[in-house]
Amino acid sequence: MTSKAAEAERIAGNPLLEGLMTYAPLPGIADEMVSPDGSIRPAWQKLLSALGRMDETELANRFARADRYLRDAGVFYRAYGKDAGGERAWPLSHIPVVIDQAEWENLSRGLIQRVELLEMIAADIYGPARLVSEGLLPAQLIGTNPEYLRPVVGVAPAGGHFLHFCSFEVGRGPDGNWWVLSDRTEAPSGAGFALENRVATARAFSDVYAETHVHRLAGFFGAFRDALLAGRQFEDDRIAVLSPGPANETYFEHAYIARYLGFMLLEGEDLTVVNGRVMVRTVAGLKHVSVLWRRLDASFADPLELNHQSQLGTPGIVEALRAGSVRIVNALGSGILETRALLAFTPTISRHLTGEDLQLPSIATWWCGQQAERDHVAANIENMVIGPAYSTRPFFDDNGRSVLGSTLRENAKLPIADWLSNDGARLVGQEAVTLSTTPAYVDGRLVPRPMSLRVFAARTRDGWQIMPGGFARISSGSDVSAITMQEGGSAADVWIVSDRPVDRTSLLPADEAFTRNLPGSLPSRAADNLFWLGRYIERAEGALRILRAWHGRFAEYADPDQPLLKDVSDYLKQLDVDTAEPVPSTLLASIDSAVFSASNIRDRFSPDGWLALADLAKTARRFHDSIQPGDDATRAMTVLLRKLAGFAGLVHENMYRFTGWRFLSVGRYLERGLHMTRLLRHLSGEDAPDGALDMLLEIGDSVMTHRRRYNVATARLTVTDLLALDPLNPRSVLYQLNEIKTEIEQLPNAYSNGQMSPFYREAMRLHAGLAVMTPEGMTPEAYRHFETELEKLSDILGETYLS
């Protein structure tokens, strides 16, 4: 065989290589991988030759590795619209976008110039408004702009800057040059997803990644974290990521960023304003917060002075801003810079304010509120996209509110010119641009797909830095409009490749002095969620144990009216658990409540713990529809108990032993104590049916221990001794009280001014009360007393720490 034939055969056997051979950029459109002369761009060559050596199976394995990582890390986004509320798997496009460092540096310089200009514009709009009085910016564009926040006009931001973290949507036009499509200054998202895309893609191509000089992302985040730390007023001030909460589209990222940078993750109701200072409610009382990285839309931040309808904000935030006591990243009101019509004015403003032209052009934009511009748009309507002037999103990502001028002629009711002059002030025309394509792996081959790039800029102590990488959005079709995830688009990593080895900083600076920071104070809301997570998990376990014992016996007697079965059914009925359902809805509800509590504090969990919990919920739901009473149910309960123990084990092994852990534990002990107290009252009485004591021991997981310790048949007193009063049995009531007391000692403010807190005192009293009891004394009345006292303890805990 000639070498040419061998090569042809090798290619024929490898669809990917075939795909490479047939990969053809679309006519008249720039491509990231293939330069206009048809050659592969140098930055891509290492990746491509590596891809060429892989067959389909290997590639599939590699992609699966990346997907598994994303799944395990729990990366998701939330879909809005018809299937609203659902968490969606992260749609990674596995082939990264590769960009040469020299080109990137050019782009970065342009973006830094741009973000500095935006800062000046913000300072002017919220300050002297000279751009308006000198005619560079139409007053109307600001005065009627929903992002213009009047209550912060004239309020200088603490630290002097409006902008700290911004992103830009950029695209490459047909001539190969980059254009800015939109500025994101309000609360830009995507930086955390860029990090996760990076980890996942590096998993798929670990070998290629290692030998290609790809710039790392950690240094960028480290520099920004340091800048935020430097922005605190006092060293023990808190820094927090302020999130709208788990219902938000990008909540995963809020939690991820907070965990990655070591900041608190807070919601509006965690905060209060006292004497002009922002404070977080923690279990140790109110603590100062002096830097807020805001992921909440500005108008929602303060229901008192901004949007009165907001349920997400903190009344008094604007007051704190006037007092200059809190740095908000980015300043409230910064969102006005995203206004699409502003793009029409930035080139002139740049020349006016700095004497320089923008190095990086914006997409050509005309605001139709002015006669000359309106005429231009009308005359060139075929090459325009017409969209809302006040939109803060790029034209391809605004839920279809922008339309191609060419489609307007056919559908328009009014002549275009009339429409533009009636409604002009609310409209902009933008040049209809095509974006460059980049290879995506579709059905076994590489195909060119339009992409736009989200690039991030952070203000650091040494000025603005551009993240060397970013977040590429890739269309699901050949059309730019399918670029958003809601429209099926996907996301890819961006590799900035140097021809020399790159700095491999990780987030932990090795050369700085080592300090061991204790975690910051626990927000009360997080403590509340942890406490209830503990209670729900234990509530589920308690029900599972009873149900397993019940179905085991039901398999034997096959008669639900057998006295013991009937008795226990009646008991469960009091807890709203119906034994007619093999996997009762109440059990599912407890597990769902546990998942809900956990979802509110996702930043405090390892992804493993979260997955274990999600798996438990999924399995229980599946069982609910399929399990039969008796043996089948017994086995199902065993599976669920094992999964539950798996979650508990992960938490037990991995969770840092600090305040959060204590609330989770107290929740579990309290619920377990309640469960056992109630059960003993019901099943250990004189009139309990035959077999009740053995069932109690089984539910309390103490059959073997009982046999070893007492050497007699089960009797009321021995069972009571073991399950109520034995301090060494981890299922006994006394054991729970002992542990609660130990945890409480470690909680903040267990003592104040040398006095026990009411909560601590109550727990001590309850513990002592039970410790001195004898088995004979454990009458139904005694159990009822301890049950009431345990419930009271839960209430006092709530009053002391959780409100």
Next chain:
Amino acid sequence: MLYDINLRIEYDYDFPVSGGRHMVRVLPRSIAGRQRLIAGSVGIRPQPVERTGVIDFFENQATLILFRNAHDRLEIDMQARVQVDATNDQPDFSPQIGELSREIAACWSLAPASPHHFTGHSPRLPDCSEISDYALSVAAPGMTVREIASALCTRIHSDFTYDVDATTVDTTPQEAFRLKRGVCQDFVHVMIVALRSLGIPAGYVSGFLRTIPPAGKERLEGADAMHAWVRLWCGPTNGWVELDPTNDMPAGTDHIVVGYGRDYADVAPVIGIVKSYGQQQTKQAVDVVPVRQPA
């Protein structure tokens, strides 16, 4: 005219509220050449733990108060002495609608009195096609902005019935328009939406009315609580003009201004954020008494 003004606002909560933060805008403002606040005070009970005075964007005086302790009652007492000067009736120099938009565009300013804050919609006032049709039916070709506004004021006054039970503080202008009933807030909101739909910048004025009319004149509607009327921009020469659609009259020496804003949300006498479970009852009492001046 010299007035002594007393305002009392009371809130009764069914269940004690555990705390609360409020913004209170009840003190008359000083307006050069029009009115002057000679003395004024705002008393709050219970005693708030924090109290701050601020001047808002539209230059109204506001008081921010914070309660931390439980209370089931909140009382706000405002007392002021205000000098109101008669304004000379200006001749109508306002342009026609077509010209007005050019005059607005020529106004390169974001100052609080700039017309640009008062076009388009505002938090409480979205577009409403029914009201814009109504406005178009009043505006005839050739009318000046001032003439249109007066016609609208008269029209609303005759089409609408003053009725304190028909609407609430949260009624939208569209609802009020369909009812053709309401209080000063509703009259004003409808008129603002109508003016803006024609391209005329318009805003909300909150304030007080003289309680007892001068001898031989009728008592005005809206005098027993805080009142509201409309201001509109009539071009650079006439500037802002204030009309009271509830009483179909220009705001004169019987009208005392507390606040200017785009709509009610900007000048509500009390905006409050409280955590509570039950309902609340509100009472308002106003007394605006002319002070006899030595001749």
